[in-house]
Amino acid sequence: MATLSLRDVRKSFNATQVLHGIELEVADGELVVIVGASGCGKSTLLRIVAGLETPTSGQVVISNRDVTGLEPADRDIAMVFQNYALYPHMSVFGNMAYGLKIRGLPRAEIEKRVQAAAEILGIGALLERKPKQLSGGQRQRVAMGRAIVREPALFLFDEPLSNLDAKLRVQMRAEIRRLQRRLGVTSLFVTHDQVEAMTLGDRLVVMNAGRPAQVAPPMEIFSRPADTYVAGFIGSPSMNFIPATLEEGGRAARLAEGSAIQFADGPRPGPAGMPLILGLRPEHIEPGDGPDSLPLAVELIEPLGSETVVHGRAPGGLAVTARLPGAFSGAVLPVQLPAGHLHVFDAGSGRRLDP
Amino acid sequence: MEAPPLIRDDALLRATRRRRLVSRVVAHAALILGVLIVAFPIWMTLVGSTHDSGTIGRGEVPLLPGTHAVENYATAWGKGGGVMRTTPASLMLWNSLLMAVLIAVGKIAISILSAYAVVFFRFPGRMAAFWAIFITLMLPVEVRIIPTFQVIVDLNLGNTWAGLVIPLIASATATLLFRQFFLTIPDEFVEAAKIDGAGPLRFLKDVVLPLSLTNIAALFVILFIYGWNQYLWPLLIINDRSMETIVVGLSKMIGRGDSQNDWNTIMATAVLALLPPVLVVALMQRWFVRGLTETEK
Ligand SMILES: Nc1ncnc2c1ncn2[C@@H]1O[C@H](COP(=O)(O)OP(=O)(O)OP(=O)(O)O)[C@@H](O)[C@H]1O
């Protein structure tokens, strides 16, 4: 049984503040993914949890024990590094056993644990090899094995899959998920890959410049993004953003070029004329002619096989991306903006506006 | 349609072949000349060590081996040579070996520890320490020999192994080399070791030293030869015949003025003095080259 809670964790490197007060509660056995653009402080946060970096202020609490001042070895954690950090001169067995040896476990126990972990990961035949003699995927497994044998309260992963090729990455992703479920170890997983984040996490922390923009389960992040940053970050291709203003009564938004869209789910609070940003995912934009359709001047067509991504421009000059099923060709694509899939954000703060 | 006839410029072909041949001959000639220049004195020494004392004494310069090899080497090894019947080569070889090994091992141990401190720890004055080490590079033994001599004499360390070896051990070169190597060890290893619970000494022993093995071997070769060839310092600090090193002893065997030198014994001793460094290089060549050219990561 292990939980993790971060209480107002802040970190500055000299004058630059990298983390601005992170609050996070991770339940026992939960896998929380920290995702965000490069440089937003994901690794820094993870390293603070590991004890490799000291927070400027705030607390790290693992299973009700304040570990903020403790050494990494005393925190009951295991970490998988991006480049695996396997000791090159030790065999696979040596690498996996090293931490246990230092902790003074009896030889037989070490052997049992390493064998068991190797069994789970399918690297039983490689125990005598040196890391140099392994493929990237095998090294990845050994790094996981080194974490598993410690039987830690908490797994920490810092972009462990980013050195693998695309196919292996998908495979290892599923494997990590399965393993984490099976062992039931509370985990924190850092990635900048939104697909990895969506598929892996019980919950996601979307970080934006050192602040958690939203903490929620993947589907909620996708269907109800808390602000324009999250909305634009999650989903591929990115959500379309359309500037608009709030109509009198809050029941509709008026686009720059004049047409209005009625909100399907109720009125938004706010004064008439308040600047808004409307969000629409490319896959929700429907092709079709009608009285209120937008004719897109097509600029680029990306066929993906089962679907086609069309980049075009609306009459006002606004760039719009649409994802259409099947193939498409043509110079003009008339599209409808379906009110049912509309996300409404306050243009000033970027926050989501709900009815 | 008939294909156009194939053009063969025989003259050009011949010229090219000739040019290649000439350049190959020139290259080999230069190399052979170089080898001769380097090898000739050694050959002279080898040949000289196989004749009786009279041959060289008469001013002859034999180019072919003589017949007195066994007795010359036996004399050099067991009794020593030269007018003054100095220390036997066997003892001097042993002394030199001890000095060279102590210097090499001592230098390596000290430089690893200091480089480890400078690279892996953040402490006040870290850069100052580094620069202090760096500056000593400009002060080799010969430059600081007089104050060092004074210190050693004041400490009553003249004619002792400690007095002979310790001043030569303080070394910046090796520290710098190890520092450069340690800087290439990825931070992740340090962090992984921290998470594994390895303390600083444990990390040094289990990770840093095994990774530095080839560098240590390469440095050992260089430092062994450096120690073996020490002349000035042992000359100053050692008066005791039984502690004489072979490089110093060899030069003492050559008498000054009109005295008749036992050139045959001297040359046999010189050949003996040559062997251990050659042996060390030959035996550790593989490691040596690897240590200088590749890093295992
Ligand atoms: N030791 C350090 N000293 C100074 N600044 C640092 C240090 N480590 C990180 N930073 C800064 O902190 C910010 C966050 O870095 P961090 O490594 O946490 O980013 P990240 O989200 O993991 O990015 P990436 O996805 O590229 O790994 C960056 O702007 C970085 O320049």
Ligand SMILES: [Mg+2]
């Ligand atoms: Mg990072």
